[in-house]
Amino acid sequence: MxxxxxxxxxxxxxxxxxxxxxxxxxxxxxxxxxxxxxxxxxxxxxxxxxxxxxxxxxxxxxxxxxxxxxxxxxxxxxxxxxxxxxxxxxxxxxxxxxxxxxxxxxxxxxxxxxxxxxxxxxxxxxxxxxxxxxxxxxxxxxxxxxxxxxxxxxxxxTEDRFEENLDYLAAKRDNKIKAYVSIIRGCDKFCTYCVVPYTRGQEVSRPPESIVEECKKLVDDGYKEITLLGQNVNSYGKDKPEWGCLFHDLLHKLDSIAGMERVRFMTSHPIDITVELMQAIRDLPSLCEFVHFPIQAGSSRILKKMHRIYTKEQYLEKVALLRQIVPNVSLGTDIIVGFPTETDSEFQETYDVMKEIRYSLAFIYAYSPRKGTPAMRWKDDIPEEVKQERLQRLLELQEQVSNEERSQMIGSTVEVLVERWNKDGKTLKGRTRCWKKVIFEGDASLIGSLQQVTVHSFGHETLIGTLATKPLIIHK
Ligand code: SF4
CATH class of the missing domain: 3.40.50.2300 (Response regulator)
Structure with a gap:
């Protein structure tokens, strides 16, 4: 040995x-x-x-x-x-x-x-x-x-302290169209089911100059879409008040880079989604109108047990405000079903909230205890078959909502970043600003460009369209 x-x-x-x-x-x-x-x-x-x-x-x-x-x-x-x-x-x-x-x-x-x-x-x-x-x-x-x-x-x-001098510029990316850029590492929220605060440590923001330098280089290299990454991007800068640069300030700096086409971010904690951030989504041309807004559960008691630090009512108020400021925004979410002690009526609250909000995208999981988390101390008391039944109900609801959303988009023209050939080798595939998959016929020269595509039908998780003859953006 x-x-x-x-x-x-x-x-x-x-x-x-x-x-x-x-x-x-x-x-x-x-x-x-x-x-x-x-x-x-x-x-x-x-x-x-x-x-x-x-x-x-x-x-x-x-x-x-x-x-x-x-x-x-x-x-x-x-x-x-x-x-x-x-x-x-x-x-x-x-x-x-x-x-x-x-x-x-x-x-x-x-x-x-x-x-x-x-x-x-x-x-x-x-x-x-x-x-x-x-x-x-x-x-x-x-x-x-x-x-x-x-x-x-x-x-x-395996140190807990974050090494701030990562050589981000040396990153080797296979994708030549879209790039991830790290802006903050770690998490201070300590949700009771999550190991991240213990595995990735405290929140440490990356200096804005370093982020801007990397993004400028990516734009110069021809990248069309940059996704800002962090466990909780919207608490960016709070750990370094002396910088005077919070998340929305950073977004303004990135939007002003000449040639910047699209900026996304993930993931967010609802508590840190500010009015200034909502206004930035409304006002900055490069910032995509999609927000991952993970609710996790629809019952305030379960949210408290999860240590999510917001109630259902506070969450719904924030969603309403975001939709008022950015009417064409699309929302994504994460949901956990079968958290310890979740009753049928508490699950029903989650179902009802999902139905009310109508997310464009939902990642839904059945709870499983993770070693090293506070929730590990609690009995995993919801039987597996109940968890699976709840999971299935939410998946079906999401499928129905997504299909209705896709059918409402028929006839609209959307901006698509063309990423690659589809599996069939005949059509091209890309995504809208709101993260919807689109396929359409075209040639290889379009890969890496932004195109207007008119939607004529849809399939499983995908919009199907044709290249628009004139750029008519009706629906993002
Ligand atoms: S779920 Fe997200 S916000 Fe909560 S502790 Fe984990 S990384 Fe942090």
Missing amino acids: KRYHTSIADFLPTINFCLPKALEIPYHVYSMKELKTYFIRTYGCQMNELDTEIMAGQLQKKGLVPVGDEEAADVLIFNTCSIRDLAERKVMGKLGRMGRGQKRHGIIGVTGCMAMAKKDSLFRKFPHLDFVLGTNNITDLDVILDEVLYTQSQVHK
Whole structure:
């Protein structure tokens, strides 16, 4: 079994090539020159996708190239998620199978939320694992690889404190049309079902100059859509009052970048959606009219138990105000059914709120307890079949609402950012400003451009249209 220790970087400012000799650690099988390829498997949210792009940038700076096959990679990284039990089980299963098979010749690492939650305990379960790197330490990936190579030990670095000097500009993006840009990391809200505050730490905003610099570069490189990322983007800047730049101020700065076409953001906490933000959505041409506004439950008692810090009434008031200020806004939501002690009538409140608000998009989940969360202390007392029945009712409601919304759009002309060929290889696919999928006939030259498309019908989750001869924007 390999030795393991915390990162040498914890007590040495840098790693240098004298280190193995200085520590009398024998030089082993690998050298950096022999590491030629990498593969990163990403689980979970867009934050993880962006972290993967940042790590890929670091590896490519070191001269490694991506390969499309886990088995062939000299460095194999699992960038993990702890939010859902299924994502965690998938990684654990994969790592377990790798340990039972023949040892790979390369290096295996775990990054992301699971790394933060389980830390070095992963080494006990998976002796063939080489490193564990937390979400706040991905900037140390190259140092960690050096340590693994020179010490032949298992290395972990999982600090709670956020490393503010991430090399965002080095991120390697596969997508050349749309880009994620991180603006704030961590979360201070502590919802009782969520591990994020424990795995990603406190909220730390990124300096506005750094964000503007990255966005300008992306626009210069031809990117048409930028999605600002954070666990709670709309608390941006609150941790740094000396900057005088809150979320809506940042949006104004980004909108003034010449050539900026579309800006989106995710995800939001309802409590931090301000009037100034609503006005920015109304006034800034680049800002898309779609807000992810996660309610989680329709009962004020359950919301209190979830520590969502708003009541149903406060939430509904905010939605009404947003719709008054931005009449053409589309709303998305997250909902959890079967939270501990949720009664039938409390579930019915969630159903009624969903019916009243008519979301364009809803991510609906059955509750499952997550280790390390306050809710873990409570009995998971709603039977699985009841959770599934509630889930099914909400899914059916959402399907009905979405279909009605799609049918109302027939005959309207929408702006579409054309992203790629559809699966059929004959039609093109893109999204409207309000995040609706659209397919239409066209040629490859349209990929990466904004087009006006007139909707003539719809299918499962998709609007179907034809290129408009004249740009008539009736419906966003
Ligand atoms: S707002 Fe709540 S659900 Fe969202 S990341 Fe923070 S703790 Fe988790």
